[in-house]
Every structure is written in structure tokens, then in C-alpha cells.
Amino acid sequence: MKTFEFTTYTSEETIRLAEKLALLLRPGDVITLSGGLGAGKTTFTKGIGSGLGVTRMINSPTFTIVKEYMGELPLYHMDVYRLENSDEDIGFDEYFNGNGISVVEWATFIKEFLPEERLDIDFQLKNEDERTITFYPKGDAFEKICEELER
DSSP: OOOEEEEESSHHHHHHHHHHHHTTOOTTOEEEEEEOTTSSHHHHHHHHHHHTTOOSOOOOOTTTSEEEEOSSSOEEEEEOGGGTTOOOOOSHHHHHTSSSEEEEETGGGGGGGSOSSEEEEEEEEOSSSOEEEEEEEESHHHHHHHHHHHO
16 A cells, blocks of 8 residues: 655644545444554644534643543544553444544454544654654545545
């Protein structure tokens, strides 16, 4: 599969990229986010929420694992970091096959539960403001979405 690389220089640019992505997503789509602390994962999720019409404040679900937000489509924001070394299934299939968009931070800890078709996104902080955001589409539908984002 082809990869797609974007560079943003402000949090507003990161949010705008995510808003554009949100407009191309369909119910049941799964997005995974990886990258170090402060790389822009939650900011990106805020952009997806904005693009979906979520009006509630979006913040990291670190202590609750999953936060649900209502917009034009439901947004399921997951931070599964605390599930490292656990085989606990908290009903991922219900989210991943549901009527909303699932955004998963630290997805490597639940890789056995992830659907084969998904969009993996990696964030690399280049300096305080610049970040490289690389999209790794898994499946033709996500590759088409990434091609549309490049336009």
C-alpha cells in the first residue's frame, strides 16, 4: 500500500487536515494514531470531531479508555495505553462495526482486535511547531480517501 505524507506547521493546520479527513469518513471507519507525547494525536482528534459536527470539548480519554461524542456521526475516541500487556476486550467490535468513527491512540496494544481495513496515522514532531503526519491506508477505500486528501 502507498503511504501519504503531510506536514503541518500549526495546530490549526493539523485540525484543518483532520476536518477534511472527517468529511470523507463513513460509519464503521477505524483510524489509529501513533506518535510520541505532544505529537498532535489529540489535536488531530479534535479536528475529526469538528469535521463531524461535535460541539463538546474533546480531550484525551486516558483514564476512561473510551469517550463518546455525538456529531453527525458518533465519534469514539479511545486511548488504549492502559491495556498494554492485557488481553481484555472492552467490546471493540461493537465500536469498530458500529455506526460511528473510531479513533484509537496507542493501537499497537490492541492490534489483535483491530480490523484489517483501517487508516493508520503516525505523527512525528520535527520541532515545536512542525509535524510530519504519515497516513498508512489499509484497504482500497482508505487509499482513495488519502488520494482525495492530497488534492
